[in-house]
Amino acid sequence: MTDPDEAGRRVDEGFVPILRQVPGFVAYYWIDAGDGVMVSTSVFDDRDGAEESITRAAEFVRESLASLLPNPPQITAGEVMAAG
Template sequence: MYATIRRYEGIDKVRSEEITRKVTDSLLPSISKLPGFSGYFLIDAGEGVLTSVGLFETSNQAHASTRLAATWIRENGLAAALPTTPMITAGPLIVQGRPPAAAAAAKTALVEA
């Protein structure tokens, strides 16, 4: 499992609500169709910071999500709303914790797949 974390800074609070709506309506559906997709989270870190976390099966798939997000920002006219280049951290998950019920469900899903 690989994660990609993108941290966007300098976002106007008014635009933050617009970005959140657009992520929900169009980015998330697109990212969730990528091969290896395992999860996506958008975090409002306050102080004009939004951080996204994407989980994928492979490194290449995680990097593909970053390219998709960059294209999505351009195509949706959000470059002014996201005024700085995101800080990107990507790599393999090396420790993972889940509640017992979630871990059992994940194992079942892997067996069924």
């Protein structure tokens, strides 16, 4: 069962502090897109930090979020091409 409020709480209290420890961390956003869809975006100074965050995210999802997510996470990585 999807519970966006509980997932958001767990991410805010458990995962965000983990990400802040990864070198190059800039920002993290957890978004409830509705209809059981949740999206996260991590911003890092370099690819090494981004790759480390993927490893830590996989562990956190397995241990703390899997029961709240109806589908396995999909990971996409890339360079920022424009920002406002």
